[in-house]
Structure formats: C-alpha cells, structure tokens
Amino acid sequence: MSQAIEETASPSTAVAQSRAALTRSLIGGLVTSVPVLVVGLLILNFAPTYYTYLALGAFVNLIVVVGLQVFMGNSNIANLGHSAFVGLGAYGVAILSTPLAMKKLSIPHAPFGFATLQLDPVSSALIALIMVGIVAAVSGKVISRLSGVAATIVSLALLIIVHSVFLNWTNLFKGNQAFFGIPKVVGLPWMMVFSVVVIVLARLFKDSRWGLQxxxxxxxxxxxxxxxxxxxxxxxxxxxxxxxxxxxxxxxYAYFAGTISPKLFYFQ
Known part of the structure; x- marks a missing residue:
C-alpha cells in the first residue's frame, strides 16, 4: 500500500495524469467538432454557391459564440462587448491588406501611412490579432476587477466606444460607408479548419487548471x-x-465577405 501511495504521489505519475487529462480534452474537442465538419463537407460538396455563402456566415457566428463561451461560460459574467473585438479584427485586416489602388478610393487620407501600406493577408491577420490582444489586455485590466452587472456594463461601454471610433474616425474607418476591396482569400475549407481549432482550444481551456479555477x-x-x-x-x-x-x-469575415461596415459590429 505504501508503494502505491508513493507511486501516486510521484512526479512521473502526476505528469502521466496530466497528459491523460489533456488527451481527454483534446479528444472531447475533436468529437464536438465532428458535426461542424460533417455539415461543412456536405455544403462544400452538394450545396449551391448561395448556401456556401450562408454557411460561411454561420461559421463566423459559431466562432464568435465559442469565443463568448471562453469568457462568459467560465467566469459567469455576461459580456456585451464581443462585437468590438470582431470589428477590430475585421477593420485591422481591411486597413492592412486592401490593395493600394482600392485604398486610393476608400481611405486616401489615412493617417500613419496606412494609405500607402499593403501587407499580405497572413501578416495583416497576425498584426490585427496583436492589436486586438493589446486592446483586450488594457480593457481586461478593468473588467477583471469587476463582477456581475458592473463588468457587463463596462463591456457594453467598450462596445459603444469602439463603435463610435469606427463611425467618427472617417479617414481610417470610413465612418458609415462600407469599407470595400478587402481580398477574398478565405473559403469554406479554411473556415472549417479554424472552427475546429477554436472549438478544441476552448475545450482545452475549459478543462485546464485555469478554466477549472x-x-x-x-x-x-x-x-x-x-x-x-x-x-x-x-x-x-x-x-x-x-x-x-x-x-x-x-x-x-472580412476575408470572405470583402466588404465591411460599422453596423455589422454593433448590437445587431
């Protein structure tokens, strides 16, 4: 019995248990993703183009919902500011990856040299997500200190502030006008891949020590x-x-729609 206790308490056993838990979470996330893959493959192979476009929008909504679950489902705090981060990601790649010829029509007076800057879609996406992470870290310093209704109200205030920036900084975001010319580089296969990755990532966080705590x-x-x-x-x-x-x-969304506007990232 003493040997069994020692084996249970040994570091190697703890590592093995941790790996087993990680494997269970990974398998659970992949199993959860199976319906997503089945639906996506059926639409990809049998549905007409219009339904493929609808499926792309549905997969975007799926990713947003999974993103909401990571915070709301684990912290039990309602978040009304998620659309702000969706908008920041979309406008980030729009500003960075839109061809220069289109920028001359859409944002010819953009500050910081953005009117003459064009990056590839992957680099634009990475920079946009870094920007989202910075805004999230700064706003999260406030959100993390609150709970209940107070945190929800602050998240709503964040959405209103970001939306106001989209509307009033017209030289960069075009205000109420649509931002067009974004390269369409994402199709249904890539959307399915990212959906699976996000679902698995959310499951891993949920089952991790941090998610449990x-x-x-x-x-x-x-x-x-x-x-x-x-x-x-x-x-x-x-x-x-x-x-x-x-x-x-x-x-x-920006990479499959090719056109965005502020109203897409507000309460509606």
Whole structure:
C-alpha cells in the first residue's frame, strides 16, 4: 500500500495524469467538432454557391459564440462587448491588406501611412490579432476587477466606444460607408479548419487548471480566495483569449465577405 501511495504521489505519475487529462480534452474537442465538419463537407460538396455563402456566415457566428463561451461560460459574467473585438479584427485586416489602388478610393487620407501600406493577408491577420490582444489586455485590466452587472456594463461601454471610433474616425474607418476591396482569400475549407481549432482550444481551456479555477471562483468567490485562487488574473486570461477568438472571427469575415461596415459590429 505504501508503494502505491508513493507511486501516486510521484512526479512521473502526476505528469502521466496530466497528459491523460489533456488527451481527454483534446479528444472531447475533436468529437464536438465532428458535426461542424460533417455539415461543412456536405455544403462544400452538394450545396449551391448561395448556401456556401450562408454557411460561411454561420461559421463566423459559431466562432464568435465559442469565443463568448471562453469568457462568459467560465467566469459567469455576461459580456456585451464581443462585437468590438470582431470589428477590430475585421477593420485591422481591411486597413492592412486592401490593395493600394482600392485604398486610393476608400481611405486616401489615412493617417500613419496606412494609405500607402499593403501587407499580405497572413501578416495583416497576425498584426490585427496583436492589436486586438493589446486592446483586450488594457480593457481586461478593468473588467477583471469587476463582477456581475458592473463588468457587463463596462463591456457594453467598450462596445459603444469602439463603435463610435469606427463611425467618427472617417479617414481610417470610413465612418458609415462600407469599407470595400478587402481580398477574398478565405473559403469554406479554411473556415472549417479554424472552427475546429477554436472549438478544441476552448475545450482545452475549459478543462485546464485555469478554466477549472475560474469556474470555481465564479461559483464561490470567497472559497476560491481562501484557497489562493487569483480570480482577477484568471478573468483577464479568459477575457484576452475570448477577445482573440472573436477577433479571429472578424478577420475571417472580412476575408470572405470583402466588404465591411460599422453596423455589422454593433448590437445587431
């Protein structure tokens, strides 16, 4: 019996248990993704073009919902600001990747030299997501210190602020006018791949030590604090991850639609 206890407490056993848990989470995420792949493959092979376009929009919504779950589902805090990160991701790639000839028509007076800058779609997406991550980290410093209705109101305020920037910084975002000319480089196969990656990532976070501790702190903040769980750090972590996933949804939407406008990233 003493040998069994020693084996249970040994570092090698703990590592093995951790790997087993990781494998279970990975398999669970992949199993959850199976219906997404089945539907996507059916549409890709049998549906007409119009339904393919509808499926692309549905997959974007799926990614946004999964992004919301990462924060809301684990922290039990309602988030109304997710559309801001979707919009930041979409406008980020629009500003960086739109061909120069189209920029002369859409944003000829863009500041910081953006009117004469054109990057490839991959670099544009990475920079846009970095920008989303920075905004999420800054806003998350506030969100993570709040809970309940107060945090929800702040997330709503973030959405209103970002939307106001989209509307009023016309030299960069074109205001109410549509931003057109974005390269259409994402089709249904890539959308399916990213959907699976996001679902698996959300499952891994949910089943991780951080996800478990975050859910525990949401259920009983006092007990979690007594056990030394840093709820603020965990909320910030899930907020940034959630924002990056929503930002990715915006990037993918811009790359398949080719045209965006501020009204797409507001309450509607």
């Amino acid at each position: 975050l859910r525990a702190s949401a259920q009983s903040p006092q007990a979690a604090a007594a056990l030394g769980i840093d709820a603020r750090r965990l909320r910030l972590m899930s907020w940034v991850l959630s924002a990056l996933i929503c930002g990715l949804a915006g990037v993918l």
